[in-house]
Amino acid sequence: xxxxxxxxxxxxxxxxxxxxxxxxASQSMRSWLAWYQQKPGKAPKxxxxxxxxxxxxxxxxxxxxxSGTEFxxxxxxxxxxxxxxYYCQQYDSYLTFGQGTKVEIK
Amino acid sequence: xxxxxxxGPGLVxxxxxxxxxxxxxxxxxxxxxxxxxxxxxxxGLEWIGSIYYIGSSYHxxxxxxxxxxxxxxxxxxxxxxxSSVTAADSAxxxxxxxxxxxxxxxxxxxxQGTLVTVSA
Numbered sequence: 001x002x003x004x005x006x007x008x009x010x011x012x013x014x015x016x017x018x019x020x021x022x023x024x025a026s027q028s029m030r031s032w033l034a035w036y037q038q039k040p041g042k043a044p045k046x047x048x049x050x051x052x053x054x055x056x057x058x059x060x061x062x063x064x065x066x067s068g069t070e071f072x073x074x075x076x077x078x079x080x081x082x083x084x085x086y087y088c089q090q091y092d093s094y095l096t097f098g099q100g101t102k103v104e105i106k
Numbered sequence: 107x108x109x110x111x112x113x114g115p116g117l118v119x120x121x122x123x124x125x126x127x128x129x130x131x132x133x134x135x136x137x138x139x140x141x142x143x144x145x146x147x148x149x150g151l152e153w154i155g156s157i158y159y160i161g162s163s164y165h166x167x168x169x170x171x172x173x174x175x176x177x178x179x180x181x182x183x184x185x186x187x188x189s190s191v192t193a194a195d196s197a198x199x200x201x202x203x204x205x206x207x208x209x210x211x212x213x214x215x216x217x218q219g220t221l222v223t224v225s226a
Contacts, residue, residue: 001168034212034213042218044216045216046214049212087151089212092210095166097152099150100150100151
């Protein structure tokens with residue numbers, strides 16, 4: 001299995017900040033990676049798939065990039081509704097998720 | 107609009123089997139892959155298994171032979187059975203639909219999740 005390690009585990013930021021979350025794979029993989037946003041008591045919601053494709057209906061302030069073993073999710077200007085937990089998921093070898101990054105209000 | 111709804115017991119005794127069903131509405135169950143994911147405080151999000159509408163199934167190797175996933179296309183539903191449960195299997199269980207025509211993809215649509223507790 002490919003293990004996914006996210007950093008940081010918690011991120012404190014303010015509205016308007018540029019935020020970057022990193023997901024590192026335990027081995028080099030194809031760009032078969034998704035990013036999800038989860039709010040308390042809700043199911044995860046996909047934001048990005050295939051590393052850089054924006055899901056329909058997701059604001060353009062979200063973007064994904066990366067290849068090989070390092071992938072990033074960037075929020076260009078953090079909005080109040082973006083405070084949540086974010087997960088990466090790889091689907092190159094079986095399916096595994098990162099442990100999550102909580103974005104909290106600074 | 108596609109909707110998925112999990113159903114099943116919220117409490118299961120240790121060593122017994124956990125059984126959940128996901129009912130699909132607002133869309134077809136055909137030509138798609140469907141999956142089960144769980145989330146617990148200790149282990150985060152964990153993929154359990156996935157199934158194609160005609161019955162081909164795939165599961166997380168770490169759960170070994172405890173997982174069975176099956177589909178009933180006539181009822182627009184698919185189900186999970188996890189045998190010999192322990193407290194470590196306590197989690198919120200989600201059903202979801204894979205993107206595209208493969209199980210090697212992300213999960214595009216999710217159910218709301220159902221909490222299952224394993225306790226005597």
